[in-house]
Structures are given as C-alpha cells and as structure tokens.
Amino acid sequence: MNVMNSKNDVLLEVRGLKKYFDVSEGWFKKEHKYLHAVDNVNLKVRQGETFSIVGESGCGKSTLANIIMNLIEPTEGQIIFDSIDLLTLSKDDLRKKRADMQMVFQNPFSSLNPRMRLFDIIAEPLRTHRNLTKAELSDRVFELMNIVGLDRAYARRYPHEFSGGQRQRIGIARALALNPKLIICDEPVSALDVSIQAQILNLLMNLQKQYNLTYIFIAHGLAVVKHISDTVAVMYMGKIVEKASKNSLFSHQYHPYTKGLISSVPISNPRMRNKPQCVQLEGELPNPVNPPPGCRFHTRCSFATDKCKSEEPALRNITAEHCVACHFPI
Amino acid sequence: MTEKNLLEVIDLKVEFNTDEGRVLPVDGVSFSLNDGETTAIVGESGCGKSLTALSIMGLIDKPGRIVGGKILFEGKDLLCLSKRERHAMRGKELAMIFQEPMSSLNPVFTVGYQIAESILLHQNVDQKEAKKRSIELLKRTGIPRAEKVFDSYPHSLSGGMCQRAMIAIALSCNPKLLIADEPTTALDVSIQSQILDILHSLAKEDKKSILLITHDFGVVAEMADQVVIMYAGQVVEKSDVFSLFDEPKHPYTQGLLRSTPKLSEDVEVLEAIEGIVPNLHNLPKGCYFYPRCKKALPVCANERPDMQTVADGHEVKCWLYYMESSGERNE
Amino acid sequence: MPKNESSNKAHSAVLGTTYEQRLIDTFGRHAKKLFKSKTGIVGLVIMVVVITTAIFAPYLAPHDPTHQDYSAMSQPPAWHEEGTAEYLLGTDHLGRDLLSRIIYGTRISLIVGLVAVILAGTVGMIIGLLSGFFGGICDAVFMRITDAFLAIPSILFALVMLASIGPGVFTLILALGLTNWMAYARLVRGEVLSIRERDFVKAARSIGVSNGKIIVRHILPNVLSSFIVVSALTVATTIIVEASLSFLGLGIQPPTISWGVMLSDGRDYLATNWWIATFPGLAITITVLGIIFIGDWLRDLLDPRSQGEH
Ligand SMILES: Nc1ncnc2c1ncn2[C@@H]1O[C@H](COP(=O)(O)OP(=O)(O)OP(=O)(O)O)[C@@H](O)[C@H]1O
Ligand SMILES: Nc1ncnc2c1ncn2[C@@H]1O[C@H](COP(=O)(O)OP(=O)(O)OP(=O)(O)O)[C@@H](O)[C@H]1O
Numbered sequence: 001m002n003v004m005n006s007k008n009d010v011l012l013e014v015r016g017l018k019k020y021f022d023v024s025e026g027w028f029k030k031e032h033k034y035l036h037a038v039d040n041v042n043l044k045v046r047q048g049e050t051f052s053i054v055g056e057s058g059c060g061k062s063t064l065a066n067i068i069m070n071l072i073e074p075t076e077g078q079i080i081f082d083s084i085d086l087l088t089l090s091k092d093d094l095r096k097k098r099a100d101m102q103m104v105f106q107n108p109f110s111s112l113n114p115r116m117r118l119f120d121i122i123a124e125p126l127r128t129h130r131n132l133t134k135a136e137l138s139d140r141v142f143e144l145m146n147i148v149g150l151d152r153a154y155a156r157r158y159p160h161e162f163s164g165g166q167r168q169r170i171g172i173a174r175a176l177a178l179n180p181k182l183i184i185c186d187e188p189v190s191a192l193d194v195s196i197q198a199q200i201l202n203l204l205m206n207l208q209k210q211y212n213l214t215y216i217f218i219a220h221g222l223a224v225v226k227h228i229s230d231t232v233a234v235m236y237m238g239k240i241v242e243k244a245s246k247n248s249l250f251s252h253q254y255h256p257y258t259k260g261l262i263s264s265v266p267i268s269n270p271r272m273r274n275k276p277q278c279v280q281l282e283g284e285l286p287n288p289v290n291p292p293p294g295c296r297f298h299t300r301c302s303f304a305t306d307k308c309k310s311e312e313p314a315l316r317n318i319t320a321e322h323c324v325a326c327h328f329p330i
Numbered sequence: 331m332t333e334k335n336l337l338e339v340i341d342l343k344v345e346f347n348t349d350e351g352r353v354l355p356v357d358g359v360s361f362s363l364n365d366g367e368t369t370a371i372v373g374e375s376g377c378g379k380s381l382t383a384l385s386i387m388g389l390i391d392k393p394g395r396i397v398g399g400k401i402l403f404e405g406k407d408l409l410c411l412s413k414r415e416r417h418a419m420r421g422k423e424l425a426m427i428f429q430e431p432m433s434s435l436n437p438v439f440t441v442g443y444q445i446a447e448s449i450l451l452h453q454n455v456d457q458k459e460a461k462k463r464s465i466e467l468l469k470r471t472g473i474p475r476a477e478k479v480f481d482s483y484p485h486s487l488s489g490g491m492c493q494r495a496m497i498a499i500a501l502s503c504n505p506k507l508l509i510a511d512e513p514t515t516a517l518d519v520s521i522q523s524q525i526l527d528i529l530h531s532l533a534k535e536d537k538k539s540i541l542l543i544t545h546d547f548g549v550v551a552e553m554a555d556q557v558v559i560m561y562a563g564q565v566v567e568k569s570d571v572f573s574l575f576d577e578p579k580h581p582y583t584q585g586l587l588r589s590t591p592k593l594s595e596d597v598e599v600l601e602a603i604e605g606i607v608p609n610l611h612n613l614p615k616g617c618y619f620y621p622r623c624k625k626a627l628p629v630c631a632n633e634r635p636d637m638q639t640v641a642d643g644h645e646v647k648c649w650l651y652y653m654e655s656s657g658e659r660n661e
Numbered sequence: 662m663p664k665n666e667s668s669n670k671a672h673s674a675v676l677g678t679t680y681e682q683r684l685i686d687t688f689g690r691h692a693k694k695l696f697k698s699k700t701g702i703v704g705l706v707i708m709v710v711v712i713t714t715a716i717f718a719p720y721l722a723p724h725d726p727t728h729q730d731y732s733a734m735s736q737p738p739a740w741h742e743e744g745t746a747e748y749l750l751g752t753d754h755l756g757r758d759l760l761s762r763i764i765y766g767t768r769i770s771l772i773v774g775l776v777a778v779i780l781a782g783t784v785g786m787i788i789g790l791l792s793g794f795f796g797g798i799c800d801a802v803f804m805r806i807t808d809a810f811l812a813i814p815s816i817l818f819a820l821v822m823l824a825s826i827g828p829g830v831f832t833l834i835l836a837l838g839l840t841n842w843m844a845y846a847r848l849v850r851g852e853v854l855s856i857r858e859r860d861f862v863k864a865a866r867s868i869g870v871s872n873g874k875i876i877v878r879h880i881l882p883n884v885l886s887s888f889i890v891v892s893a894l895t896v897a898t899t900i901i902v903e904a905s906l907s908f909l910g911l912g913i914q915p916p917t918i919s920w921g922v923m924l925s926d927g928r929d930y931l932a933t934n935w936w937i938a939t940f941p942g943l944a945i946t947i948t949v950l951g952i953i954f955i956g957d958w959l960r961d962l963l964d965p966r967s968q969g970e971h
C-alpha cells in the first residue's frame with residue numbers, strides 16, 4: 001500500500017452519469033427510442049468503505065458498474081477516480097489507471113476463459129502491467145492463490161475443474177493481483193450455493209481489512225448488503241432513490257420502494273410468518289423504454305399523488321447521511 | 331398416520347449411468363407429506379431435490395432410472411402403475427411448476443391456449459367454458475387484466491407473469507398435490523414475495539398440499555409445515571418447521587442457518603461451512619458431511635449414520651445423536 | 662487469512678491428486694480418449710496411411726504411373742477373371758497402372774486440399790475475428806465483401822480465375838482458397854460475437870489487456886474448436902471440388918496426376934471400364950472420411966473439458 005488515505009477521503013466520485021441505450025426499431029423510418037439504463041446518477045465512494053448498490057433486476061446496476069470500469073461509454077457525466085477525470089484520459093493512460101480498479105463478476109462460469117489455466121488467468125494482469133521475471137511472477141501468483149485459499153497444486157488446472165465457489169476465488173485473486181484501490185463486485189455471490197456464499201463474503205471482508213480495499217458491491221439480496229456494506233444506495237429504473245449509511249437505511253426507510261423491498265424479504269423465522277407487511281410492492285417494473293413521467297415509482301406506490309405523477313423528485317438530504325428522492329418521504 | 335399421508339416416499343433411489351460409472355444422485359430418500367400441508371425440501375445445488383420431484387411426477391428421463399423405493403400417493407404405489415396410468419395422473423392429481431418460468435412455457439402458443447389446453451385435456455368441457463375457467467385461474471394468481479394476458483405470447487410477459495401463468499396451468503385441473511421446484515429462485519424479491527403470497531393462500535385457503543423445493547430458509551420459514559433437509563442425495567434431517575428453526579440438530583442444517591446473513595440480526599463474521607459439496611463420483615467413506623463437519627466424531631470418518639428420532643417428529647442422520655436417542659446402534 | 666486447511670483437504674478429496682500425477686494423467690487421458698473414440702482411431706490410421714503413401718510414393722508404386730503399357734490397356738483389377746496380378750487395380754485406357762497413379766495422385770490431392778484450406782481458413786479467420794471483435798464500420802465493410810463473394814457461384818469464380826490465369830497447381834490452390842474463405846469468415850464472426858459478450862473478455866478488458874492480446878489469448882482459442890471441425894469438412898469438399906474442376910479439364914493438367922484428373926479420365930469409360938473412375942473415387946472417399954474423423958477427435962482434444970474429471 002502506498003499512501004494510506006483516511007477513511008473520509010473520496011476515492012471515486014460519479015457526477016451526472018447517464019447511459020441511454022439506443023433501442024430504436026426499424027431500418028428506414030427510424031423512430032428514436034432510448035432505454036434510460038442509468039439516468040443522472042451521482043455518488044461518492046469513500047476510501048476503505050463498502051458502497052452497495054441494490055435494486056431489482058434491470059434497474060441498471062451492472063450498467064453503472066460497467067461505466068465506472070470504462071467498459072462502456074456513458075452518454076453523459078463525469079467519473080472522478082483518485083482526483084482524475086477518467087473520461088478525459090487518453091487510451092494509454094486509462095489502461096494504466098485500470099490497474100487501480102478491478103472487477104469481480106457475477107457468473108463464475110463465464111468470467112474465466114475456459115481455455116486458460118488457473119495460473120495464466122491470475123498471471124494475466126501481472127503480465128499486462130508489470131515487468132516481472134518468471135520467478136517473481138510465479139511467486140506472486142502462488143501468493144495470491146494462498147490469499148484467496150486455493151491450493152497451489154491447482155495452478156495448472158482449467159476453470160471447468162473447479163466448483164463455483166472456487167472459481168469465484170480465482171476471480172477474486174485475479175482482481176487482487178495488481179493491488180487495486182477499488183474493486184467492483186457485481187453480484188459476486190448470487191450464483192453461488194448458500195453454504196459457499198458465506199465463505200466468499202468472509203473472504204471479501206477479510207481482504208478489505210487487510211489491504212484497505214474499497215468495494216462497490218452490487219447485489220439484489222438485501223440481507224447480504226446489510227451484512228457487508230457501510231453505505232447503501234437503492235436504485236430504481238436507472239435512478240438512485242435512496243442513499244444512506246447502512247445503519248440509517250436499515251433502521252428507517254424514507255422511500256416507499258426501499259420499505260417495500262425490505263419488507264418483501266422473507267423472514268427466517270416461522271413464528272413471524274403472519275406478520276402483516278407494512279408496505280407491499282405491487283405490480284411490476286414498468287417498461288424502461290417509456291419510463292413513467294414524474295416519479296418513476298408512482299405506478300407502484302400506494303402513496304402516490306398527482307404531484308408524483310408530474311414532477312420528478314430530486315435526491316435530497318433528510319439527515320446528514322441519508323438522502324431520498326421522494327416528494328412525501330415516510 | 332398412514333391414512334393422513336397424501337404422499338409418502340420410501341427409500342427412493344435414482345441412478346444415473348454416466349461415463350465415469352454409476353452414481354446415485356438420490357440415495358434412499360424418505361419423507362411424507364400430509365394432506366393439506368406444505369413440505370419443503372431444502373438443499374444445495376445438485377443434492378437431488380429436482381430429481382426427487384421428477385420421480386414423483388414420473389418424469390425421470392433416459393440416463394436416469396429409479397432403482398429402488400416406493401412412492402405412495404394416497405396409498406397406491408406410483409412406481410407400479412403403467413405409463414398410461416401415470417400420464418393420466420399428471421396434471422389431474424399431480425402438477426408441477428418449474429424454476430425457469432420463461433422456458434417452461436411454449437413460446438409459440440398464447441398463454442391462454444396453454445392453460446385451456448390442459449383444461450380441455452383433463453376435463454369434459456367445451457372451448458368457451460375452458461376459456462372462462464382459464465381467465466378465472468389467471469385472476470386467481472393475481473394477474474391484472476387477465477383477458478389481455480390470456481391472448482399474449484410468453485415472450486411478451488415478464489418472469490413473474492410467466493410464473494403466475496405456470497401456476498394457473500398447474501392449478502387448471504385442481505390437482506391434489508402441487509410440486510413447486512424453486513418457483514421463485516429466478517425472480518426478484520418483490521415478485522418473489524407476490525408469488526409466495528399466492529402459494530400461501532393456496533395452502534391456507536384452498537388447503538392445497540404443496541411440495542416446495544427451495545434453498546432459501548426465508549421461503550421455508552414463510553411457507554412450510556414440514557421440512558426435509560437434503561445433502562448429497564440423502565435426507566439428513568426431517569422435522570416440523572418450528573422445531574427445525576428452534577433447534578436445528580444436524581451440523582449441516584446448523585451451518586446453513588448460521589451462514590446465511592439475515593436482515594433481523596447483525597453478526598460481525600458469518601459462520602461459513604468450509605469446503606465444498608462432495609462429488610457424487612467420489613463420496614466420502616463415512617458420513618457424507620464428514621469432511622466439512624466441525625463437530626465430527628472419529629466414527630463419522632468410516633461409518634454412515636442412520637436416521638435417528640431425536641424428538642417427536644424430528645429425525646436426524648448424525649452420529650452425534652446416537653447417545654441421546656433411545657435406539658441402539660443397529661448394525 | 663482464510664487459508665483453510667479443512668477446505669483444501671476437501672478440495673483435494675474431490676479434485677484429486679498432485680500436479681505430477683495429473684501431468685501423467687493428462688497424457689494418459691489423451692491416449693485413452695483417442696482409443697475410446699473408435700472413429701478417432703480409424704481416422705488416425707487412415708491419415709497415417711495416406712500421408713505415408715504421399716511421402717513414399719516412388720517406393721510404394723509398383724509401376725511408373727505415366728508408363729503406358731499398350732499390351733495391357735483397360736485391364737480390370739486383379740480379382741476379376743481377366744485381371745492379372747501385375748496390375749492389382751487394373752489399368753486405364755492407356756495402359757497405365759491405376760494403383761501407381763492413385764499412389765502418386767495422393768501427393769497433389771492432399772497438397773491442394775490442405776493448402777487451399779489453410780489459405781481459406783487464414784483469410785476467413787482474420788476477417789471473421791476483426792469484423793466480429795471490432796464491429797461497427799469494420800464489420801459492415803467486411804461482411805458486405807463476404808456477401809459479394811458468396812453471391813458469386815464459387816465454381817464459376819474458380820473457373821474464371823483458372824481460365825484467365827491459366828490452369829496449374831498454384832492457380833488451383835489460389836482459386837480454391839479464394840472461393841472458400843467466406844464460410845469461415847461468417848462462422849468465426851458469429852462465434853466471436855457471442856464470445857465477445859462473455860464476462861471473461863470483459864474481465865480482460867477491465868484489466869487493461871490490449872485488443873490484440875484479447876483476440877489472440879481469449880477469443881481465438883475459443884473459436885478454434887468449431888473452426889477445426891469446419892476445416893476438416895472443408896478439406897474434404899476441397900478435394901472434391903478439385904476433382905470436379907479437374908473433371909472439367911480446368912484443374913490439374915496431365916501429366917501431373919491427381920485423383921481428380923484420374924476421375925475425369927475415367928468418365929468416358931464409366932459404362933465399359935468402371936474401375937478407372939471408381940478407385941480414385943474410393944481413395945477420395947476414404948481420405949475425406951479420415952480427415953473428418955481426425956477433425957472430430959482434434960476438437961475433443963483441444964477442449965480442456967474433455968481432459969478433466971467431468
Ligand atoms: N447493450 C444494451 N443494449 C440495450 N439495452 C441494454 C444493454 N445493456 C443493458 N440494457 C438494458 O439496460 C437495463 C439495465 O441493465 P443492467 O444489466 O444494468 O441491469 P442490472 O440492474 O444489472 O440487472 P440484473 O440484476 O439482472 O443484473 C436493462 O433494462 C437492460 O435490458
Ligand atoms: N441427465 C443427467 N445426467 C447425469 N447426471 C445428472 C443428470 N441430471 C441430474 N444429474 C445429477 O443429479 C444430481 C441431482 O440433480 P438435481 O437436478 O436433482 O439437483 P437439485 O438438487 O435440483 O439442484 P439445483 O438446486 O441445482 O436445481 C446432480 O448432481 C446432477 O449432476
């Protein structure tokens with residue numbers, strides 16, 4: 001680790017980020033339709049924290065992660081990482097900067113090249129960015145394998161010979177190889193078995209402590225988010241609707257959507273099963289190509305008024321560390 | 331007891347003949363399901379949950395084969411019936427919903443057609459009546475604008491809608507037993523809770539018997555009366571839901587319950603179960619859970635335990651409970 | 662650090678053994694795989710025989726393939742009543758020994774088949790990789806060119822080339838290569854399009870691996886297996902197309918011998934002296950089968966999945 005930043009330094013800031021996918025149909029009379037996958041997202045991730053993004057499928061979590069990783073170009077916005085605006089960097093500088101930012105993917109079965117051996121998979125970032133001798137390289141790879149709990153005897157195996165959890169460890173080792181400052185985890189445990197999920201979560205948390213890592217953690221399982229995060233942002237149809245420190249968010253939700261999400265998680269206690277739910281989420285996500293005007297959640301909100309249908313609420317602070325985008329926070 | 335049992339599976343064994351030899355992905359599974367109750371089968375991926383369900387439905391396909399056991403449905407052994415008799419039972423007495431709602435509906439027919447088809451197949455009604463009943467069923471599963479959905483093709487519906495349509499098809503002939511194989515795994519939490527509500531009301535209001543397969547203890551706590559925990563093809567613990575959550579006995583069940591983060595409690599570090607699920611081709615010599623077990627005894631390494639009754643209606647397959655239980659070691 | 666002994670123990674129990682053992686195993690498994698796949702063995706035997714024949718033709722051929730024995734014209738094969746042991750497969754209408762001609766013909770036919778496919782495969786692979794990976798304008802341009810080539814009947818194209826440049830082995834290879842690459846380009850492009858979206862490519866990009874390396878290390882190896890299968894099939898069709906071009910008199914020119922030339926020689930005598938066309942035809946069929954079998958086996962061999970426990 002080079003300079004140890006204090007926990008309050010902002011490592012990553014995203015300003016006014018937008019991504020509209022062009023989903024126009026037809027070749028000739030082109031009617032332009034855009035899918036607002038990420039719409040005006042602002043966030044600040046502090047050094048050393050775990051910043052979680054939760055939301056239902058299709059709300060734009062992965063798109064946001066991919067934009068931050070520079071894997072897709074945003075339509076508009078700024079990404080400031082380590083005080084540098086990434087979008088103004090030249091291709092070469094960007095490639096170098098990438099070493100500080102890594103990603104762990106959701107699907108452990110498609111995120112590893114089936115034709116590469118474990119050793120080469122973990123060595124790839126080192127070969128790309130560092131000029132190591134053969135011995136240094138294999139030392140580092142074995143060290144990484146040790147860190148994530150993989151036996152060094154596995155080095156020459158192919159990915160298909162590993163279980164899902166082991167593959168996820170390989171993915172984590174690859175992400176750690178260059179001592180990054182930020183790791184984006186896109187649903188790293190959703191594809192894993194229950195008993196393996198805890199292993200991977202514990203591993204991620206240990207690594208964070210040890211190497212002062214910053215995580216952006218994407219998930220749709222709220223219990224997992226509650227366990228691992230410091231700050232949580234809730235996304236709905238490309239927008240952040242509520243953002244707060246974990247404790248504040250889980251003790252009180254101001255946005256009806258967040259409330260609904262939390263109360264729809266089944267409670268692991270059979271004696272509480274008939275507890276009435278305060279807010280039930282009804283209906284389904286509207287079509288993202290034609291998002292509803294006003295507050296995007298109004299079609300499913302039981303508190304919606306005329307104002308919600310016409311006027312879009314801005315994200316505003318309720319307390320110092322809790323913001324919500326709702327006209328009538330509850 | 332037996333009269334009350336709608337379904338009783340006794341020592342079911344399913345065999346697969348693979349390149350590397352024979353495996354028993356379902357190895358001596360026994361459990362019962364009382365009329366009007368919900369039994370949940372819980373276990374990790376590959377432990378044989380779906381195969382157990384498919385065996386009950388009579389849908390085990392070629393490389394697989396049922397090699398032992400009995401499946402008693404209302405007292406008669408399903409495995410002794412002819413192919414035609416089993417076919418006639420499907421849909422009418424037993425119905426199943428699957429994990430992937432999108433791929434279990436046929437993409438070239440409308441949802442309505444598929445529901446009406448199953449009604450026409452099993453009941454003596456005309457087209458018009460079938461359509462009327464289908465729309466009622468769709469409404470029953472909480473679909474708004476059911477008439478419109480009736481004429482839609484599956485691709486134009488969301489996963490949640492498709493799953494509702496699947497439930498409607500399963501209910502179309504008023505089956506005595508509904509098997510739901512991970513009905514909510516592929517869905518979002520908000521949709522999951524809506525689907526669970528439907529199943530819940532089926533169980534409570536219509537007194538439907540449901541065999542629910544899942545790996546989520548939250549779903550179990552919300553839905554089940556009886557719980558069956560499976561590991562590597564075997565049942566390791568059986569109990570009613572309350573005593574299972576109050577006092578899980580098997581180290582595997584305990585581990586599973588502790589390793590899932592919960593909204594209601596805060597823990598610093600999750601207690602993970604170390605290691606991985608054993609490969610069916612290379613099962614441990616003793617208890618299958620032995621290599622991962624924190625409480626293992628010397629005997630666990632070499633001998634497989636039998637099912638022990640530890641409390642009324644609570645059985646567990648673990649050496650730890652041999653001392654407590656009244657039964658002798660039966661070897 | 663979660664360097665958990667018990668979990669490693671469990672892993673080893675499941676995944677087995679040490680590195681050295683596994684290395685030995687891997688070789689063993691390749692061999693086992695080959696012997697298990699009966700078609701693979703058959704293919705291998707056929708190809709070894711065909712290639713040795715091509716290399717050692719002068720030593721194997723009982724006669725000079727161009728020598729015309731006027732005393733034994735159109736002689737049937739040895740097992741026929743009128744056949745003699747001197748000409749095992751009989752002679753053609755000019756009294757040349759068919760067996761020797763087939764043996765010599767192996768050389769040209771194999772060279773034409775293999776080189777033309779390598780040419781077509783390389784062109785198609787490059788175009789497919791570039792257009793699939795980079796997409797956009799690059800893709801549009803390359804694919805329109807491909808379409809244009811596809812729209813021309815390939816035999817016609819080859820005919821025009823051969824007629825304008827003049828027949829010969831080199832032109833034939835060029836013509837066959839240039840009329841066959843489109844299938845590869847389409848195939849490779851399709852595969853690349855789906856592989857490009859897989860997470861491991863995203864992972865490589867997020868590491869900062871350059872496009873060139875992504876193509877070579879991540880995309881190419883994953884396209885290779887279907888590429889090989891198609892190549893084996895194309896070697897087969899190329900030998901046949903060579904035969905038909907020669908049959909039309911535009912391929913290999915006598916006195917050079919290829920199986921195609923022999924086929925075309927035999928066409929006039931099909932009704933009376935069936936053996937003149939049948940034996941070279943048989944040689945083509947057997948070789949093509951051998952190549953297809955080998956291709957299938959090679960694909961399995963290259964697939965790491967077939968080496969593992971699963
Ligand atoms: N390349 C693309 N072209 C068009 N639309 C896209 C593209 N990628 C994503 N989308 C759309 O953008 C929206 C957001 O997708 P995204 O993958 O970010 O969702 P997500 O929140 O990650 O969902 P999940 O939980 O299912 O992973 C979706 O409606 C998706 O259909
Ligand atoms: N067609 C098949 N050929 C070989 N093995 C099979 C086949 N189908 C299933 N199996 C094996 O049977 C075992 C049990 O499968 P099953 O589908 O019942 O698991 P499951 O408990 O439903 O898991 P999941 O939670 O992933 O659905 C698995 O280990 C699987 O590998």
Ligand SMILES: [Mg+2]
Nearest residue numbers: 061062063186
């Ligand atoms: Mg995603």
Ligand SMILES: [Mg+2]
Nearest residue numbers: 379380381511
């Ligand atoms: Mg299953």
